[in-house]
Amino acid sequence: MSKQASKKDQQEVKGFLKGVERVGNALPHPAMIFVILSIVVVFVSAIVAKYGKPVTYFDAKAGEEVTAGAVSLLNAEGLRYMFNSATTNFTGFAPLGTVLVAMLGVGVAEWSGLINVSLKKLLIGANPKLLTATVVFAGIMSNIASDAGYVVVIPLGAMVFAAAGRHPIAGLAAAFAGVSGGFSANLIFGTTDPLLGGITNEALRSAGIDYQVNLATANWFFMIASTFLLVILGTIITERVVEKNLGTYTGSYVPDTDPVTEEENKGLRKAGIALLIYVVIMGLLMFTPNALFKSLNAKGELTLEEFMHGGLMPLILLLFLIPGLVYGKATGKIKDNKDLVTAMTKAMESMGGYLVLAFFASQFVSYFNYTKLGTILSVNGAKFLESVGFTGLPLILAFILISAFLNLFMGSASAKWAIMAPIFVPMMVKLGLSPELTQVAYRIGDSSTNIITPLMSYFAMIVVFAQKYDEDSGLGTLISTMLPYSITFLIGWSGLMILWYFLGLPLGPGAGIFM
Template sequence: MMHSSASQQAPQQQKKTVFTRFLDTVEFLGNLLPHPITLFALFCVAILVASGIAGYFGVSVIDPRPEGAAGRAADGMIHVISLFNAEGLQLIVANLVSNFTGFAPLGTVLVAMLGVAIAEYSGLLSAAMRGLVMGASRRMVTLVVVFAGIISNTASELGYVVLIPLAAMLFHSLGRHPLAGLAAAFAGVSGGYSANLLLGTVDPLLSGITETAAQMIDPNYLVGPEANWYFMFASTFAITIMGAFVTEKIVEPKLGKYNVEEASEDLGGDKMGQLTDLEKKGLKLAGLAALVVSALLAMTIVPADGILRHPDTGLVSGSPFLRGIVAFIFVFFAIPGFVYGRTVGTMKNDRDVINAMSKSMSTMGMYIVLVFFAAQFVAFFKWTNFGQVFAVGGADVLQSIGLTGPMLFFAFILMCGFINLMIGSASAQWAVTAPIFVPMLMLVGYAPETIQAAYRIGDSVTNLITPMMSYFGMILAVATRYQKNLGLGTLISIMLPYSMVFVIGWSIMFYVWVFVLGIPVGPGSATYFNIAG
């Protein structure tokens, strides 16, 4: 019997070793990469040198666009244009500032963040999150924790800083394993990062990059922040169900019964702070304010003669309402946020509102610096025609091997998930990959909105298992509070089932949504793109 037991343990130990090696390799490769800002600066230099070499050798491809199309050369070819010369230097110097200030995601994200900041610094978002999670019944608590994690990504840091520690405390107070609560919240916050019921700051961020990439093929193509809203709205419920299933059927049974002796500190004070009567009153008034704002906005778009419908067609598609959706994100969060703050006393006057917005902008310094270099990279890529050359060449390869339709998107989602292991920032990864893959998949026949939706799946599902994710260290610190000897590999092994179920389940949902049911991924969003049209 002893020999049999030892022989059974050996393969398990070997599996653990292989898994640990995989995690170590991911961490090692990720650490080899420089900071994303440095990465973009290096990419800019690489493009300059590569364009000089390609221009010298006359690299070109046949332009697939029809004759007479905007930007099509007279000889019907797309040539790589060198920036490694006097003309290139002049172009760079003359447009350095305009590349930065004209970068589509910059202004939209900053404006949206101003409104979210008021709701966040007033305490509205935190109170709403606590009320949602702590008001859940014992049967529904797992579903509610995952759901709250998903919708918390409207305010980027809230889920990581507030909800994940809160969920661990909640599970512990219910006699369940606290790491299961942490894992469920982490799965919602990070694994379901792109999904949400509302449009958040990530939507204008990604759509701006997508629009710039799409205009390499069609200079007039526009991609709004609402481009993926239908699909991401539905994804919120799909990820909630998948996350709760993995927590209760896989992760929690694997963790077993919690032993408080494993904690690294006394958990006697690990109690949940209930909402006060004043906070409840603030939430009710903020909810009423949100309803009033929603009603006023609906009056501008729901009636057939709504003032924010398209002035020529009278349709919602292409209307000022959709084109100005970032302004409404600002208003929708700012007004209820101020009402809540005024009620509970965290915001008494305009100065407090201004301070909240100022604090939010002060935290965006890293993002602004990143945007400066990303904007130069995107502009260089466009000027050299590298994006179009790679897109045409890649599209030819895809068509020659017959990789189209669902299998093409499954491969694209997996590739984005793999890259995300190394580059944890959604905007940084998309700024690098969009100029190549958006034009490439457009040439194969798919619309930028659909391509972006697939990217968002790949970018989200591996957030849970990459040490490169910016909050991974903080989550590990919270986890070690409950299990003192817990290491990086253990945390990733806990989260791995979520990544596996999410990538399979979410990809199947995308396939059914796009290819079986043919539902658009957002209001007015096309599924297919016809270059001849």
């Protein structure tokens, strides 16, 4: 391909993304978009409830066959639900507590100057060529800590890029691509693996198939390879597409470029010691044989499962608060408890816009779940693919695509898999394809479109993060920025799957491609 043709293609891509951004940002404020979408769901639910047919499917989570029909919001019961649940929809919105609790600690570290000085130290002598790859990799690896990457790595990605003189939204995008687009990739198995593996095994049991996947390691080898692939793809897209499309940063955010002083170095040393002591204490509380943070699971085993769901955010709060407080004390920024509270208050003040957005986003997500529209779409989509008659690799690729499409309308990975696994896992087994292969194909499609769907729980929060650096940013900006990652991850990841399929490589220990 000639350089002229390549340049023309680049201009067309940039023009397309700018068009997506213009259309998206021409829409009302993101909060009002969620209001409009909620109204649409109300009327669509009434139409589907009246004229649509219920769907019947086996729910692998419930362990039984379930019939679901659309539930109308445009009747007395629906109206009562909308009013009665409005407050609990908001207070129970998954990202809300997570973000606010973590931000108390992050706010102290940021207000005291610890984050800014740490980033400066990090960038001194660092190889700028590895910065993007490091941010994407950190995002992918953060999935070990469940949702922590959303509230820690994504804003840090923007800060790191800004401190390096690069566009902060490009850093935010690179981190977001790693955290959410690479949700199923990692070098170490995390909480998602046993969750999906358990649903897969329940689907096998319900179909009378005498086979069980390993809960933690069913897809481990493939996920390790996926980590390196996504880091490479994420780096290329960030540097060759996203940053070029964003252009030169002209926003009001100006990073501190003054050299690190001796007093700041002294504060960093003390903060580092405090952080080390904290990590050691938490390690003893979590990982010793009878650690206090372990609790009995349903099988009577001592695990960290309960702690990872409830205790992780307070852990992260203290992870930032303790070194932030020590650093502030050492540099004189934090003199007493009033300064400490001021730091936390400033952090909460910055979240005002997010709280407004979260209220309306929570209503939309709640309405969508209540009406069962996502479930109906998932079941019908799965049955359509089953009826197409594909086999082998074409079936796997079609399954990846439909998983990616359905993810735009139903955010929960486990909820979708509970619906789709009982249909596709036994079907694939009959065609000689392993349950591990079906599960990994689902994970590719589900992860790739996380970063472009407003139904993803943290999407509204990422919009607010972007607006810190560009007040004009909206849904259109974020979707147009993330679209190249989504398309590239979907194509590249599927390509890796094709290679894996033809080479017959194991997906994990004892987990082959074929039965």
